[in-house]
Amino acid sequence: MKILRVSPNIYKIEAWFFMKMSAWIVTVDDGIYLVDTGMPFMRKRILSEAEKLGSLKGILLTHGHSDHVGGVNKIVEAENVPVFAHQNDIKHMEGKEPFPGRKKTEKLVQPGIVQPLEKLDDGIFKKIANLIPIHTPGHSPGHVVYYHEKDRILIGGDLFTSKKGKLQKPIAMFTSNMNEAVKSGRIVKELKPKSVSICHGNDIDVPHKQIDQYLTKFT
Numbered sequence: 570m571k572i573l574r575v576s577p578n579i580y581k582i583e584a585w586f587f588m589k590m591s592a593w594i595v596t597v598d599d600g601i602y603l604v605d606t607g608m609p610f611m612r613k614r615i616l617s618e619a620e621k622l623g624s625l626k627g628i629l630l631t632h633g634h635s636d637h638v639g640g641v642n643k644i645v646e647a648e649n650v651p652v653f654a655h656q657n658d659i660k661h662m663e664g665k666e667p668f669p670g671r672k673k674t675e676k677l678v679q680p681g682i683v684q685p686l687e688k689l690d691d692g693i694f695k696k697i698a699n700l701i702p703i704h705t706p707g708h709s710p711g712h713v714v715y716y717h718e719k720d721r722i723l724i725g726g727d728l729f730t731s732k733k734g735k736l737q738k739p740i741a742m743f744t745s746n747m748n749e750a751v752k753s754g755r756i757v758k759e760l761k762p763k764s765v766s767i768c769h770g771n772d773i774d775v776p777h778k779q780i781d782q783y784l785t786k787f788t
């Protein structure tokens with residue numbers, strides 16, 4: 570496993586399990602937040618890296634798939650921190666309903682420990698850890714990306730994969746609605762981040778410069 574510094578406030582922890590698997594640490598004034606917790610085997614390394622940077626304040630999830638929520642139960646058992654995800658994925662990760670397109674339910678988190686991301690009156694999500702959550706459905710119904718305005722980094726979760734410096738679609742086998750997922754990629758056009766950080770691939774700089782090509786190719 571290795572740790573990369575994405576920007577002044579964001580670190581990415583990468584592991585390999587058939588493909589690249591990542592989670593992020595985001596520093597705030599009084600501690601740190603995790604964005605995703607990777608596969609279960611990544612938990613100890615993530616926590617030891619996190620400890621060096623500050624005390625854990627909470628966990629934000631990009632979505633509810635098993636390779637992103639692996640450490641959640643044990644971390645919450647030990648640290649009792651809040652965990653947030655988009656409302657639409659919570660019933661799936663709690664094992665109450667299978668993800669769309671899948672046959673089996675999977676109880677990945679203890680029911681009740683993940684709370685829905687809070688919305689403000691105008692329907693926009695409340696900022697947490699200097700990150701703005703943005704709903705980007707398709708890969709899963711409640712997939713969100715987190716935008717760090719100050720660092721201009723978009724933590725993209727599974728919105729994209731990447732290959733040789735190019736944006737690629739999310740992994741088909743695990744994607745609920747590919748058409749919707751590809752369209753959700755437009756968000757980089759609006760935000761124009763310095764870089765999009767990707768779970769299953771290398772990060773892509775100035776992704777807005779290639780998003781039109783991506784949309785044309787995959788829609």
Ligand SMILES: [Zn+2]
Pocket residue numbers: 632634708727743
């Ligand atoms: Zn996924």
Ligand SMILES: [Zn+2]
Pocket residue numbers: 634636637727768769
């Ligand atoms: Zn994934």
